[in-house]
């Protein structure tokens with residue numbers, strides 16, 4: 001029996017992904033280890049989008065004709081499916097362009113609330129962490145610049161965990177929101193978001209979780225996490241580009257001002273001014289991305305059929321294998337936790353004497369797709385003492401053979417550059 005148990009029928013899964021059947025450079029089979037950037041898409045998702053365009057294409061929430069009605073059903077059906085997947089109510093799911101837009105929506109509300117209940121100002125504090133993707137960092141910097149609030153952050157330990165020793169003193173009576181990743185896209189670290197949320201709520205602060213790397217890979221229940229907001233993108237969870245999700249607690253969305261404005265989000269418009277629909281429509285101006293919503297719903301169905309517990313277990317098995325295999329390579333340093341405890345399937349590393357871009361290029365020549373650079377987490381790289389890294393990320397279709405191919409490829413790169 002393999003040391004790494006199987007939790008999914010990976011051969012059957014791979015048959016659903018046309019891209020995985022192709023060969024790439026030098027006629028090598030594609031070894032796709034970049035799902036953290038964007039996942040591949042199964043035929044079920046592609047079919048759902050095609051079927052929408054072939055049969056139901058109309059503008060949701062607009063026409064009185066049958067196609068418009070069907071489009072509305074597809075769109076609202078997708079919302080209900082996503083809500084059930086997260087343990088939320090349908091009115092608590094706002095469709096955005098991606099996770100980045102979802103986070104910006106919340107950051108903007110905190111500076112544009114004319115009624116005052118959300119308004120942030122000088123003396124207020126926003127707490128983030130050094131581990132964040134730029135999508136959960138730059139919008140908060142901008143919020144502070146607009147409002148005069150102060151940005152504070154939790155540090156990262158040399159092991160790549162959040163330093164929570166000073167959590168209680170870092171969250172103060174002036175903290176308005178704590179925005180934290182639910183899984184690092186570099187080190188795979190899974191911070192204790194539920195614990196952080198409890199501490200934040202005790203001081204009256206709101207909590208946003210950046211779930212771009214968690215919702216695709218582990219069961220996520222917003223009630224159990226205790227967060228007020230949660231953001232993610234469809235394209236990292238087998239779904240299409242162009243659609244993302246903001247979960248927001250109903251009472252908060254109700255009180256929040258709109259972000260982008262225009263058609264489809266208004267109640268009454270006069271030349272002198274306008275009033276707005278209740279959420280979620282208040283936050284969804286313009287003709288909605290219905291085909292993308294259909295694709296996202298198919299992705300949720302696909303993942304639900306596999307079972308998110310099995311998805312997480314499969315990735316844990318691949319991650320354990322990768323950590324074991326990479327640890328054996330002389331001159332290689334894994335960034336982040338050395339075990340799979342509270343750690344997901346993102347494995348970033350540096351290879352002594354070989355620049356990450358060169359590692360990536362040699363792997364690419366072998367057909368192995370990884371990501372190189374700072375992965376939109378520059379401060380985290382600085383905290384870990386590196387400028388850049390090479391990163392492999394795993395998903396439902398990856399095999400243990402591909403983990404071995406990665407390790408062999410890194411050794412080949414070391415030989416090629418006479419390192420290690």
Ligand SMILES: Cc1ncc(COP(=O)(O)O)c(C=O)c1O
Pocket residue numbers: 036037098099100101133135136181183184185210212213233376
């Ligand atoms: C942790 C994390 N947050 C946010 C994002 C932003 O996602 P998107 O570019 O789809 O908005 C990413 C994308 O890589 C991510 O990994």
